[in-house]
Amino acid sequence: MTVLLIAVLIAAPVLADAPGVYAITGGTVHPVSGPEIANGVVIIRDGLVEAVGANVPIPADATTIDVKGGHVYPGLIDAQTSLGFPSAVPPRRGGAAAARQPQPPPTPLPETAASFIAMREIKLVSDDVESKRATGVTTIVAAPAFGIFNGQSVVLNLGEGDTPSRVVRDPAAQQISFNPRPAWTYPDSLMGVVAYIKQTLLDAQQYSAAHAIYDRNPSGYRRPEDNASLQALGPVLRREVPVVFVADSESMMRRAEAIAREFNVRYILSGVRQGYRFADELKANNIPVLVSVKWPIAPTNKDDREEQPLRIIRDRQLAPTTPAVLAKNGITFALVSGAGKTSDFIPGIRKAIDNGLSADDALRAVTIAPARILGVDRQLGSLEKGKIANVVVTDKPIFVKEAKVKRVFVDGRESKLPTEEERARRAEATSPVEGTWNLTVKTPQGDVSIIATLHLESGHLTGTFSGDAGSGDIRGGTVDGATVEFTISARTQAETSDWVFHGTLRDSTMDGTVSTTGGTFQFSGSKSR
Amino acid sequence: MKSLIAIVTFTVTTVAFAQNVTLIRDATILTVSHGKIEHGSILIRGTKIAAVGPNDQITAPADAQIVNASGKFVLPGIVDTHSHTAIEGSVNEISLPNTGMVRIRDVVNNEDIDAYRELAGGTTTALMLHGSANSIGGQSQIAKWKWGRPASEWIVEDAPRTIKFALGENPKSSNFRPPAGIPLQYPSTRMGVEEVIRKSFLDARDYMAKWDEYDARKKRGENPIPPRRDLLMEEMADILRGNVDVHSHCYRSDEIMMLLSLSDELGFKIRELQHVLEGYKVAREIAAHGVGGGTFIDWWGYKAEAYDAIPYNVALMERAGVLTSVNSDSDELARRLNLDAAKAMKYGGLTEEEALKLCTLNPATQLRLDKRIGSIDVGKDADLAIWNGHPFSTYSRVDTTFIEGQIYFDRQRDLRLRQELAKEKADRLKKEADEAAKEKKEKTPEDKND
Secondary structure, eight states, X not given: OHHHHHHHHTSOOOOOSSOOEEEEEEEEEOOSSSOOEEEEEEEEEXXXXXXXXXXXXXXXXXXXXXXXXXXXXXXXXXXXXOTTOOOOOOOOSOOGGGTXXXXXXXXSOXXXXXXXXXXXXXXXXXXXXXXXXXXTEEEEEEOOOSSSEEEEEEEEEOOSSOHHHHEEEEEEEEEEEOOOOSTTSSSOSHHHHHHHHHHHHXXXXXXXXXXXHHHHOOTTSOOOOOOHHHHHTHXXXXXXXXXXXXXXXXXXXXXXXXXXXXXXXXXXXXEOTTGGGTHHHHHHTTOOEEEEOOOOOOOSSHHHHHHSOHHHHHHHHHGGGHHHHHHHTTOOEEEEOBTSOGGGHHHHHHHHHHTTOOHHHHHHTTTHHHHHHTTOTTTSSSOOTTSBOXXXXXXXXXXXXXXXXXXXXXXXXXXXXXXXXXXXXXXXXOOTTOEEEEEEEEETTEEEEEEEEEEEETTEEEEEEEETTOOEEOEEEEEETTEEEEEEEEEOSSOEEEEEEEEEEETTEEEEEEEETTEEEEEEEEEOO | OHHHHHHHXXXXXXXXXXXXXXXXXXXXXXXXXXXXXXXXXXXXXXXXXEEXXXXXXXXOOTTOEEEEOTTOEEEEOEEEXXXXXXXXXXXXXXXXXXXXXXXXXXXXXXXXXHHHHHHTTTEEEEEEOOOSSSSEEEEEEEEEOOTTSOHHHHBOTTSOEEEEEEOSTTTTTSSOOXXXXXXXXXXXXXXXXXXXXXXXXXXXXXXXXXXXXXXXXXXXXXXXXXXXXXXXXXXXXXXXXXXEEEEEEEOSHHHHHHHHHXXXXXXXXXXXXXXXXXXXXXXXXXXXXXXXXXEOSSOOOSSGGGTTOOTTHHHHHHHTTOOEEEOOSSTTGGGOHHHHXXXXXXXXXXXXXXXXXXXXXXXXXXXXXXXXXXXXXXXXBOOEEEESSOTTSTTOOEEEEEXXXXXXXXXXXXXXXXXXXHHHHHHHHHHHHHHHHHHHHHHHHHHHHO
């Protein structure tokens, strides 16, 4: 029986150029919009779902795909990712000419990227798309993670083809992150980031007002200057496009809320890993949230774990209860990969389930909920007549640990999945920067030991650190050849400040400098086995 | 030792908010404003001090919670006018010579354990300051250390607005340099610092004139294009309008004189000179400007501009008529400002009451909150600490700290919670270790098959 089943499920995919007519039969259908249907049928025609049910007649022109024993789902939506964007190093202020000159006040605002259109710039690599599809994700909402105004995100279907053919909604949202810039570039502190966001929105208000007056009757007025970034914020101020604030902690969420209220913008919170203690506020204000399943991880070293304050340990253990807490409180939420790796998405959802979330709520949180939050629920998020035919077939219920995605349809066409060999090859192809590093920073106050665990995916360097300078996430990480750069929020006796590492890789060692507000220091270290 | 620190981290999260009326009985009350009351009582009603006097003159209603303080001392909550505690992210926005648009109130971190440790030293109110990396730093924030409450409740909403200025070595980048590839930031001399401040105010006047013109045209029925709202210029304009108090970091007498004459020239008011280690050299001039001084009693020589410091600075400034306080600039010193105040009795011969004021009423006055805090008087906020001995003894420590009538630190409760929290930590670590071991076990047989 089992042998037979597998044979059916891994039958050659019907890769076709044009969306055809398919009848997926024999599986348990999870339409999300209604109860599951044992031995159900899903009919796909011309890229759309034509019918879903138990006793649906098979059209004569349909190719029947028997997935007996399998499970049929709407394609999953990952509603916040930076897939397709290499991380960029922000350009630093000034050159030699700027030296020893009074710096002008921060106008015009440097490097505002509100006008950045993700749809134009995204570069999806087919390996990345295949890996993503292999987790059951057929739709992503993508924007770069770099900068403060990250730009206008886009909803994309992960089918074959070019970007324009993949677009479902553009722009989806304006994404804003509380990312300080490197030291000596405004804004290089968290409080500076808040002031910068507010000033930019004030400028956008003024821009709209000035153009409204001028456009009505230009005679007698000096022509207002054109500014693409401020113009791009017009739809945000008019509440036509929502803002996605990337905010993990309770304090960041409160900061985002305060800004959103002050400027009366529609907003969505993303990250929200401390949502478990913020549910009342989210519910009272009816704020939709995207919860990142990149859960905080414990340091690998036992001593490091034991030296951490209880507050950190407690938060790390309670963060994955966030989805269950939100579900219990009736808050609309989606689960997203955020800054996490593609391969960590489903395990991250599983961890939320282990911490009290029902599998049904988990499924809604990656299908209909994100579709609603982004306003694409008439096209996506469930298996219903008339919706886009994004369909995923698995051999076991999708969140079961051993479950494998067997077939994927995007826009009604069957898409390629990586073979076992390809998966194995991609898993092995790690950059020399990946791994756990024991780093020592030479400061005038003595050596500071830091253990950094680094991951590289799609050009993004992410990870965590712990040791003498506290612990937390790696931010702003880039790798360019042998040059590595990343930032940590270092906690020394006196204060928390950004330490920016600029290192050079040499096999399993790394050395370079650390820029801090207290000076520039040397660091070196090696990768642990 | 390390594990002990870790345990204290989450000691007080909830406070008994039910109590409305509290009577502290039979203490030696150091009122600061009107002397010492032996065998005295303090009645707290809600957030305020309702009565204070000898035991026999103070009666409590039947439902009052009684705190027996026989043999103990009560001091007003200590006020620290130079704090960098509880600030999330960098204390400095270092990128520009004037960053007056950034606000500390946006980054109050109510989980900074140092605030709790300061409560354990009797400190209840602080001026949270931006760093001193630039000539004009950020907007500061007066806050109370209401540990366990949301950050928004730490902010003293009706307190004066304040801003940090800085003179000397730090804003001219003598003590820290940007990494290679980033140009050194203007200014690099004390002359340049002066120029940055003057230019900022002149720009603010232009900004105000632009808006005045806009408002006038609006009034005439025209439909002008509104000028750009600039958060930095609005702050500078508000300083000129007298709506924001300036607290300026400074060391040398020459730069102090520069700032005083610059304030005369441009018409802004300085509320307090911070550090002001050479204040004794120009104390009469500082007093004549009605400016206060917040200083260290015996920190000196840690950089070139700190070499002329003397421990008599406090007493000399105080005697010359400068409203003087001792403050911390340190999460550690902020736990024992009482002892720095005590040293002013030795160095310069201040009376006990004068010395007590250095860390209570004087800083409260510098913050223009002396109607609310800084002494034990009827009608003031019930911000108090009960000490097990005189606060000027190195052997004394705080038993209980109140802010606005609520207990935010209690030694007995702390000791009890340490055990509970140690157990929670051990349990949580064990849970993690067990899960990791289970995962490893599950993984191993699979790997073997591969």
